[in-house]
Amino acid sequence: MQLNTIPKNEAERLLAVKSYKLDRHQNDVDFNNITELASSLTNIPASLISIVEEDEVWFKSAKGMQICTSDRNLSFCSYAVASDDDIYIVEDTKKDLRFINHPYTKNGKDSVVFYAGVCLVDKNDHKLGTLCVIDNKPNSLNEQQKDALKLLAKQVVKLIELNKSNIKLRQTKRKLTKKNKMLKGFASQVAHDMKMPLANMILTTDILMSKYKKDIDNQGLDYLKNIKSASLSLSNYINNLLSYYENSAMGKKSAEHFSFNQLLEEVIDILNIKVDCSINLPDKDYDIHTNRAALELILLNLITNSLKYNDKPETVIDIELDTSDAQYDFITVRDNGIGIAKEKQKQIFKLFSTVEETDRFGQRGHGIGLSTVKKLVSNLGGNINVNSKIGEGSSFKFSIKK
Incomplete structure (x- = not known):
């Protein structure tokens, strides 16, 4: 029989999957720790973290199986995502009428005989993929093991969402670094451009006080002194600002x-x-x-x-x-x-x-x-x-x- 692999909200689900921008490497320790735990808690040899995309299912972590991708139309994880069950379980594919002619059940010692998958559901109710356990012989899960698998699936979703947050943070950091570099360049350029006019102001006030001292009353001299003092203070400020930026990497x-x-x-x-x-x-x-x-x-x-x-x-x-x-x-x-x-x-x-x-x-x-x-x-x-x-x-x- 033809098994359903398309959820009702498929278009929105696929957009959600793409938005998380997960890489396909299977060397992430945090994800691998979860598949190790899933196998250990259920006593089932193989465990996978799957991401269901438009035409294929790929695996972020694989414990006990050498597999990277699978055809979506054949993948048990795809069936789980399309199902309404909170945990999709097939205890013996060889006795289940839905899977008697399924190619994965006719693969010798690598056949998929037992499958149990919990969907990875994000905060917007999108099923991204599954955390599943697989055996090449008939098997079952007790209630405690089912609950453990569900808890681990929630942790996988948190890791996926954390990965998305980290990507955004790195992007923001790159933008801020670029803007900060531009700001430093602008501040440095403005400071350099201001130094010469200030030097001219200081020099001019010195000349006025020296050459025209007899022609300027005391109040006028005080004004010139104030101009010079303010110019020196601003010059010192500019020098300190330049020093701050120029020595920031020292x-x-x-x-x-x-x-x-x-x-x-x-x-x-x-x-x-x-x-x-x-x-x-x-x-x-x-x-x-x-x-x-x-x-x-x-x-x-x-x-x-x-x-x-x-x-x-x-x-x-x-x-x-x-x-x-x-x-x-x-x-x-x-x-x-x-x-x-x-x-x-x-x-x-x-x-x-x-x-x-x-x-x-x-x-x-x-x-x-x-x-x-x-x-x-x-x-x-x-x-x-x-x-x-x-x-x-x-x-x-x-x-x-x-």
Whole structure:
């Protein structure tokens, strides 16, 4: 007799199957674990996860059978999908009038004699395929085994839906990466284009104040000073923004061995500190292995902040290095500065987030330095956190993967 293989909602079902974009590889551990469990729980040697498409049935996982595809018109999984039964069972095909002349029942030791399949039904009631168990001799399932097979079929559907979500996430990630790259390029180009006009503004105000000082009253000079100050602040902001984007990938490559204390001494020389300050280096010097340029930029940012946000007569900065851990080096930069309020400590590593209106020199922060630090620390395989009290100072501790 001719067996039905076409469900009532076939057109919508086929669209649903295609929407999940499953690949045909049978090396997915999660799917293979389910067919292993299905065979184990039912004591039946073969188990398949089938996907029923328009003209063929293919198998995402196959336990106990060397099979990849089957003709849809002949597949028992296709019959299960077209059936209204919650579990499609044929205990002995050789005695069932529907299957007496079926070619799969006349295949010697590889004949399909017993079949039990539970449909893979998604949240929209589309039958995508089946989780089935197959034997080459007559068999049966008790109620507990049927329930187990149904539960496993639900897990297969969850895996299929998770696969679809992961595909969407990867697509979204690719789009965001592309847009982020375009945004970085735009920000970098705009910043570069703004640097020359700003430099001209600063130079022009200097010329005006120098050459025409006698012809401009005090109020006019104050206006020029304000223009210069604002231009310098904007120029500094642009330089920091460029640094953030240009150094975003720094630290992922080019690791080298170097003296930590020597690096610190070079950083201190670069800073050219003009305030009363004591910087205490680690008592013992160690060679560490990481990206030198990235670590230098991290320390420059942290020590600069310790200098800028300090209201004490003498700024004290303690720097420690702990190399005792097998996987990470830990570096701490501690100061006696103004401190950071507890409610603001979680925000300081976000781009453009600032704690204070101005620093000790009257300059406004732009909230770029610490976000750069966090990105660089992450590139070095580590994490950073802060411990701080208002009026007592701040301690920044970060790790670097060895």
